Amino acid sequence: MQVEAASPARPAASDRARRGLLRISEIFHSIQGEADAIGWPTVFVRLTGCPLRCTWCDTEYAFHGGQWLAIDDVLAQVAGYGARHVCVTGGEPLAQKRCLALLARLCDAGHEVSLETSGALDVSRVDPRVRKVLDLKAPGSSESDRNLWSNLAHLRPHDQVKIVIASRDDYEWARDAVAAHALDRRCMVLFSPVHGAVEPRALAEWILADRLPVRFQLQLHKLLWNDARGK
Numbered sequence: 001m002q003v004e005a006a007s008p009a010r011p012a013a014s015d016r017a018r019r020g021l022l023r024i025s026e027i028f029h030s031i032q033g034e035a036d037a038i039g040w041p042t043v044f045v046r047l048t049g050c051p052l053r054c055t056w057c058d059t060e061y062a063f064h065g066g067q068w069l070a071i072d073d074v075l076a077q078v079a080g081y082g083a084r085h086v087c088v089t090g091g092e093p094l095a096q097k098r099c100l101a102l103l104a105r106l107c108d109a110g111h112e113v114s115l116e117t118s119g120a121l122d123v124s125r126v127d128p129r130v131r132k133v134l135d136l137k138a139p140g141s142s143e144s145d146r147n148l149w150s151n152l153a154h155l156r157p158h159d160q161v162k163i164v165i166a167s168r169d170d171y172e173w174a175r176d177a178v179a180a181h182a183l184d185r186r187c188m189v190l191f192s193p194v195h196g197a198v199e200p201r202a203l204a205e206w207i208l209a210d211r212l213p214v215r216f217q218l219q220l221h222k223l224l225w226n227d228a229r230g231k
Helices: 013-019 071-080 099-108 149-154 168-180 200-210 220-225
Strands: 021-031 041-047 067-070 085-089 112-117 131-136 160-165 188-193
Touching (some): 168 188, 188 200
Parallel strands (some): 041 085, 085 112
8 A cells, every 4th residue: 555645734743753654745656767776676655855855856755644553553654565675765864853763663674774865964874774875966966065974984894885976077076976975885886867967878988987895876767667656
């Protein structure tokens, strides 16, 4: 069952705390289109809200609306799909403090859990069993000043750093960031072109020309379903 975006009455803060509520934009079953779990059937739990406004954002509908659900209810919906892989995403999921509890509970339930996060919020308390997919925002996003560089110290070998690239200038920024912070020695580094802004072939050729130790990726779900919501 997919959670439909809505604008329900906001529960009182005391009720949200007592019941452990999270504001959920949608829950759906699809194919993972990015990162090291690409291709796996995955349940996506998309949380509502994000403090960033990236110029190329493709999930603006998750900024508002959604439905308040208890963590137990989220876990029940996830279990109903029978998938091993679960991706908690947004918006920016860490903007809701109960996201940390959700991540731990999903791991406890035996799922392979990944977290897609903007890199602007602290990841130090994320359950170590979770695979963090940490964005670093290049200048073309208009949010590069929000990068929380201290997060790099909390990356584990199973985590990933993703840099979305909208121009040659973004590519050069990303290339320099990989070298300056030895990102490839911390975890897998992913370079992804902004759809319609950078030709995938051009980005691939830049990576090859500079012999970068990074993984080129396209968004598989967009190749399959374009920008269809819930895919």
